Amino acid sequence: MLKLSNRQLKLPVTYIAAMKRMTAIFFLFTLFAIGSFGQDGKRPNVIVILMDDMGYGDPACYGGGPYRTPNIDRLAAAGIRFTNYYAAQAVCTASRSGLLTGCYPTRIGISGAIDHNAKFALNPDEQTIAELMRDGGYATGMVGKWHLGHKVPFLPLQHGFDEFYGLPYSNDMWAYDYNGERWKDTSFWRAKYPPLPLIDGNTTTKIISTFDDQDQLTGSLTKRAVDFINRNRKRSFFLYFAHPMVHVPLGVSGRFKGKSGAGLFGDVMEEVDWSVGEVMRTLKENKLDQNTIVIFTSDNGPWLTFGNHAGNTGGLREGKGTAWEGGLKVPFIVSWPGRIRGGLVRSNLVTAMDLLPTLVNICHLSMPVKKIDGVDFTELLTGKGKSNPRDEFAYYYDRNSLKAIRKGKWKLVFPANSQTYGPPATLGKDRYPGRYGSIEVKQALYDLSTDPGEDRDVQDLYPEVVRELIQVANRYRSELGDGLTNTVGQGVRQAGVVKE
Numbered sequence: 295m296l297k298l299s300n301r302q303l304k305l306p307v308t309y310i311a312a313m314k315r316m317t318a319i320f321f322l323f324t325l326f327a328i329g330s331f332g333q334d335g336k337r338p339n340v341i342v343i344l345m346d347d348m349g350y351g352d353p354a355c356y357g358g359g360p361y362r363t364p365n366i367d368r369l370a371a372a373g374i375r376f377t378n379y380y381a382a383q384a385v386c387t388a389s390r391s392g393l394l395t396g397c398y399p400t401r402i403g404i405s406g407a408i409d410h411n412a413k414f415a416l417n418p419d420e421q422t423i424a425e426l427m428r429d430g431g432y433a434t435g436m437v438g439k440w441h442l443g444h445k446v447p448f449l450p451l452q453h454g455f456d457e458f459y460g461l462p463y464s465n466d467m468w469a470y471d472y473n474g475e476r477w478k479d480t481s482f483w484r485a486k487y488p489p490l491p492l493i494d495g496n497t498t499t500k501i502i503s504t505f506d507d508q509d510q511l512t513g514s515l516t517k518r519a520v521d522f523i524n525r526n527r528k529r530s531f532f533l534y535f536a537h538p539m540v541h542v543p544l545g546v547s548g549r550f551k552g553k554s555g556a557g558l559f560g561d562v563m564e565e566v567d568w569s570v571g572e573v574m575r576t577l578k579e580n581k582l583d584q585n586t587i588v589i590f591t592s593d594n595g596p597w598l599t600f601g602n603h604a605g606n607t608g609g610l611r612e613g614k615g616t617a618w619e620g621g622l623k624v625p626f627i628v629s630w631p632g633r634i635r636g637g638l639v640r641s642n643l644v645t646a647m648d649l650l651p652t653l654v655n656i657c658h659l660s661m662p663v664k665k666i667d668g669v670d671f672t673e674l675l676t677g678k679g680k681s682n683p684r685d686e687f688a689y690y691y692d693r694n695s696l697k698a699i700r701k702g703k704w705k706l707v708f709p710a711n712s713q714t715y716g717p718p719a720t721l722g723k724d725r726y727p728g729r730y731g732s733i734e735v736k737q738a739l740y741d742l743s744t745d746p747g748e749d750r751d752v753q754d755l756y757p758e759v760v761r762e763l764i765q766v767a768n769r770y771r772s773e774l775g776d777g778l779t780n781t782v783g784q785g786v787r788q789a790g791v792v793k794e
Contacts, residue, residue, distance in 0.1 A: 337657050338630065339577075339586040340427070341523075341533045342649070343570060344393070346386070346439060346464070346541035349596035350623050351608025352563065358606055361560035365571035366627070369590055372636040373629030374675065380687055381594045382646040384614055384621030386464060387441050388690075389593040389646065390536070394422040394442070394453070396650030396668035400694040400774045403789030408441065409467050410488055415443025416453065417790040421662040423650050424454030427532040430659040435522040437515050438536035439464065446496050448790055455534070459494050459518045465508060465538040465545070472543070472725045474505045508545030511538055512562075516569040520576045527580040530657075535573070536593075539566055542600050543725060559603055584632035587656070589649065592624040599728045601721040611748040615713050615730075617689040617697030618748060634675055642674055643684045643700070665785060688770045694783070696776040697735075699767040703743040706753075706763035710735050710778055739763075 352358045355367040382392020386407040388399035395402060402420055424434045436455045444462035451458055468490040471477050477485035491498035519535045539562050546561045554560030577583040596605030598613040607613055607620035614621055647668035654661055655672050669683040689698035698707040712735045719731030739753035739760055753760050775783030
């Protein structure tokens with residue numbers, strides 16, 4: 295298309311300047327009109343608090359206890375508590391990639407929980423929420439567990455964050471036994487882990503080598519999160535606060551140790567609840583609470599093999615590492631006192647991939663260049679309209695196996711091998727894990743509206759539903775692939791390649 299310069303158009307410079315000012319004024323008027331700016335003219339701040347391995351039934355407002363979580367409960371009372379929110383996948387790395395990119399992990403070549411031996415990571419070509427925020431003028435900070443690539447080309451500073459303070463991967467990826475001593479059998483794979491680093495920016499500043507070090511993590515990370523808020527109070531900011539807890543090994547400071555009356559897990563729950571309270575207190579002290587969106591959720595369900603050191607699925611089937619509801623359905627709370635009416639409960643289907651397009655809309659950012667899988671659920675937050683933006687969810691696990699498909703209230707489970715925490719598995723106790731079991735799963739149809747525990751197969755009663763869900767599954771197989779049917783997806787992109 296032919297482009298003409300201002301000189302060729304023979305327009306006066308003063309006219310052009312005036313038009314630019316009018317365009318800017320119109321843009322600002324539009325933003326104010328749809329209500330996304332605060333009284334001070336700032337776009338809303340955004341804080342995503344991501345817990346690790348926290349189950350659907352762990353916060354008190356989701357039925358947890360007998361420990362107390364008053365700050366999480368207060369967050370829910372001031373906002374919206376969702377009851378049908380799903381992590382992108384039931385394992386750390388894959389789940390986090392989906393949340394940050396708006397893509398099913400299999401679309402971007404991500405699977406499992408990577409460590410220092412991983413040959414892949416989140417591709418720098420994928421645009422994260424942080425990159426979109428930063429490009430839109432936001433200050434961006436990350437505190438906590440990253441787990442999307444441990445080397446410098448793939449750390450948070452290379453994925454849109456202005457600053458990072460935390461761990462490169464899970465806090466159990468170290469060379470120590472469950473009693474806190476170094477593994478004596480040096481041939482054992484866990485004994486070969488390198489020192490677990492605490493990283494500031496791209497530089498290791500401390501080595502986590504004892505349970506005492508683990509005990510200080512929540513406090514240290516919370517202090518850094520509060521500091522980030524204080525330093526950026528005069529500009530719009532995005533804070534991704536990804537706690538290493540309540541993933542094992544559990545760590546809790548002396549202030550909370552033995553205080554919950556519900557064992558070490560209860561103590562840890564009360565300390566991470568305190569952390570949420572510190573974030574909210576800091577927002578209020580800086581008069582930012584009315585113009586800050588706070589999102590609270592978890593990366594996947596509880597690691598049940600650790601017994602009394604694991605969380606609670608709220609009666610859902612199985613847990614982390616499975617495609618059952620207990621592995622993927624987790625708490626999800628959104629609070630925005632200046633814009634969202636509090637005390638609401640939503641049963642609409644929402645996923646981790648949906649955060650990115652929703653925040654893009656609210657914060658007036660540009661969408662990613664490449665295709666994503668998330669949908670915008672802004673109307674569920676504002677109460678405007680009666681939209682139901684998402685009606686489907688694909689349950690992927692392993693490398694890219696489509697284990698189940700959900701549409702509306704129906705979930706169709708496909709034949710496959712699955713990890714199980716039931717027989718013949720055993721449960722552990724007091725830091726020590728039990729043993730996984732393995733079962734062969736048959737095709738089954740569940741009505742999740744009446745059977746959230748996935749106990750009653752009703753496929754014989756609803757063959758037309760089975761046929762419809764198989765058609766939906768075939769569409770996902772064509773686009774994203776499926777290891778169970780040896781289908782290669784046409785829309786899959788390559789992960790980042792980690793060089794030696």
